């Protein structure tokens with residue numbers, strides 16, 4: 001898979017809520033194949049931001065030669081991106097990383113925490129023809145932090161947990177009753193404590209589980225070795241090149 | 254036509270732009286972005302005698318105009334390199350340089366003995382300056398006695414181009430440079446990262462697993478330039494300058510300060526094509542000012 005560095009124009013900038021937004025980027029010319037779970041590394045042209053910022057690919061459309069990013073404004077880089085306008089260009093390195101594997105299965109569960117839902121939308125779309133029964137489980141502090149679940153209508157059965165019980169079941173994703181079901185596979189992306197809890201849950205139950213990690217990155221293409229995760233065999237592997245998606249049983253939790 | 258080729262005390266580079274160790278991978282990671290064969294050279298990932306897992310995550314912190322790293326020389330050791338990576342490097346038409354590190358003199362010697370047999374690697378860059386390993390590494394690089402000893406012993410077993418990479422984390426880099434020259438270094442490269450640290454005020458914890466790490470990027474350029482300038486005025490062997498070079502202008506500044514070649518490190522993370530842009534930029538600069546050879550600007554800083 002060839003990585004490219006390209007200037008892409010913002011064709012759409014959609015507000016999701018106060019601190020979340022979706023940027024759609026268009027590329028002329030050759031458009032690479034994009035796998036769900038892959039990510040991009042964006043240059044933020046702001047004097048206070050030095051390194052590129054990594055974001056999962058939220059959706060991709062080969063015909064339109066475009067893909068989108070779901071971004072949470074958390075700091076200087078993401079806030080600067082939030083203030084971009086349609087027609088502005090971004091310097092983007094993509095597609096990066098390995099992506100989720102897309103096997104045929106009967107019943108799978110996608111679990112997202114926070115902006116971890118970002119890659120799961122494109123994943124659900126790509127799994128649609130391969131999997132009978134897709135479930136999505138998302139968790140947040142309260143109802144207003146639950147994002148974009150309506151996009152999954154017709155793609156997946158949605159399950160929700162909130163810590164304050166304002167929507168769905170009370171608690172964390174790892175407490176949700178849907179986990180009692182038998183799944184052939186779990187795909188997950190989110191903050192480390194959540195992915196870890198799910199990975200351990202899946203390992204315990206011997207369910208195949210793919211986790212996507214969000215380690216801090218400098219290069220995004222495997223040369224700096226800053227983004228490493230530890231494997232069961234105590235080897236440090238790059239999450240940007242050998243990941244960000246890993247089989248949960250290969251990592252040291 | 255302008256001549257960009259450089260003769261670094263016997264080591265011929267097609268142009269003076271080298272990818273810096275630890276940011277270059279093994280060169281082939283850049284195949285998607287650039288034609289690696291157009292580079293003057295590639296200093297491959299820091300290699301040690303034995304496998305090193307490196308330091309624990311987190312290993313990186315962004316800082317104003319730079320970054321800290323605490324990778325800790327993660328690599329699979331020289332034997333793995335020779336068997337699995339070296340064959341791939343032979344396909345490239347650029348000067349491959351092995352960045353060699355150790356924690357004891359014996360390790361350095363054993364490593365360099367093996368490197369001496371690698372036909373397609375005409376040079377090693379002896380890293381006596383890594384701030385990210387607890388034992389050795391920088392310990393050698395911070396004293397004249399340490400540098401003298403390691404260069405002297407390596408020189409006995411390594412018969413090709415020996416570039417010694419200096420640490421900026423010293424009181425007087427000129428003394429260290431002279432010590433390396435006296436023991437037979439063919440060239441000097443500088444600077445490695447500056448020892449630094451980042452703290453998260455919210456968690457009240459260090460950002461890096463190792464607490465301290467190596468600072469690189471534009472933040473260190475003035476220090477790097479100063480050191481290149483001082484060392485180039487004190488030794489007779491060529492200097493390979495680096496530290497915060499982001500663009501052609503930065504590169505030209507290093508040549509003027511006395512560097513015969515330069516390395517591009519952290520800038521690759523921002524733009525993986527920057528090395529080629531800088532090669533073209535140097536050529537444009539030389540043409541613009543009617544030079545015919547890169548040699549004509551090296552060390553030509555006007556101070557009067």
Ligand SMILES: Cc1cc2nc3c(=O)[nH]c(=O)nc-3n(C[C@H](O)[C@H](O)[C@H](O)COP(=O)(O)OP(=O)(O)OC[C@H]3O[C@@H](n4cnc5c(N)ncnc54)[C@H](O)[C@@H]3O)c2cc1C
Nearest residue numbers: 053054055056070071072075076077078115118214215216
């Ligand atoms: C593979 C990968 C995929 C990602 N996908 C998405 C996504 O789809 N949507 C999204 O909104 N974010 C995603 N992130 C996180 C995103 O990269 C960070 O939120 C962003 O870099 C913060 O930049 P900033 O300048 O706004 O924040 P800064 O001002 O640099 O820091 C603000 C806060 O963000 C945290 N932060 C900084 N860098 C990262 C990072 N690399 N990962 C996690 N937290 C970080 C810092 O710890 C700090 O608390 C992803 C990260 C990775 C590694």
Ligand SMILES: Cc1cc2nc3c(=O)[nH]c(=O)nc-3n(C[C@H](O)[C@H](O)[C@H](O)COP(=O)(O)O)c2cc1C
Nearest residue numbers: 273274275299322380444445469470496497518519
């Ligand atoms: C992530 C990272 C890893 C590095 N690893 C090595 C290494 O293995 N050996 C070495 O001699 N220098 C290493 N360096 C130092 C660079 O080669 C270079 O000396 C330094 O970063 C200054 O140049 P720059 O500001 O252009 O990056 C590393 C630097 C970075 C940022």
Ligand code: FES
Nearest residue numbers: 219220224225240
């Ligand atoms: S971010 Fe540089 S190796 Fe992964």
